[in-house]
Amino acid sequence: DKGEYEHFMLKEIHEQPSSIGDTFRGRISIDKTKIFLGGIIDVMPKLTQAKRIIIVACGTSWHAAMVGEYLFEEYARIPVEVEYASEFRYRNPVINADDVLIAISQSGETADTLAAIKMAKKQGATIVGICNVVGSSIPRETHAGVYTHAGPEIGVASTKAFTSQVTVLTMMAFMLGRKRGSLYDELYKQLIQELTLVPEKIKHILRSEQYIKDIAETYKDASNSLYLGRGVLFPVALEGALKLKEISYIHAEGYPAAEMKHGPIALIDENMPVFVLATKDKSYEKIVSNIQEVKARNGKVIAVVTEGDQTIKKLADHVIEVPDCHESVAPLLTVIPLQIVSYYIAVMRGCNVDQPRNLAKSVTVE
């Protein structure tokens, strides 16, 4: 039931403060000092001692995996490889018994992801699932796993499943960091605290919906667009681009901001909207220069910035503010405005938002 909303996608975008809360409910202690993931207790020794973590997924779940890579390396200091399930399964990959393979899937039915885990399992790896649909095929093949508890996602374009996947990966990264000693206790507690603040901060972003809708109106007739981000926000750029292309059929590409001058900058002219993830973090100065580079070529910049940012306001055509947050949780906040922009552009173009052409909610054929 869509309730008061015109589409499931919009409803699911709005559910995120509560769906993310549902993902960490019962898994973070009341005093916000501990993380407990019951589903992976049995494989914790394997996970903490893993020489390598391989994450396999498709589509949006693959973008969540890319966020996971960044977080696992940063906080748990474990090397991570992120693989498209379809490529991994046919590549004759090197898999060892001390590798842990994490499979991420909203539906738990994606054919390539399922086949990839069956293969890795045969070769002795420990398999951990991060899935939304309880009792689906992937959780039945794994040694252990964490359900995302985002609730049913009906819109073909994934929104709340993505933020719940990222929430699980964030909890895992912090917990592993603590267990492996790469995160000291004070920082660990601070990070947990930051994560618990996310639902309220998303509610705050959702209050700018009308403002974001006006931005959508400005760019609804574009035929191309670019999405740029650095570090943990690079996968968010990929996700923003996928959201726009799959429901509005506008060509969109996501890039690490620094790669722009290695090719895509040639595309920039006054007709090119460029969405830039530019919140205050360690690459802030660099992203400001990337914005200047786009403006120097008359591109239109829509920047997602930290509340109160004055520097980018002077450079960009539009800024969308998100509340100040720790870098580790910035993907959860910055993806929200991109979901909303895509939604409204698709609606304004008369597209079938919940059931885009040629797409199915779960891809059970390879």
Ligand code: M6R
């Ligand atoms: O159910 P899964 O998470 O395994 O699905 C993976 C992709 O098919 C899915 O994320 C797809 O890319 C969505 N349409 C993205 O919005």
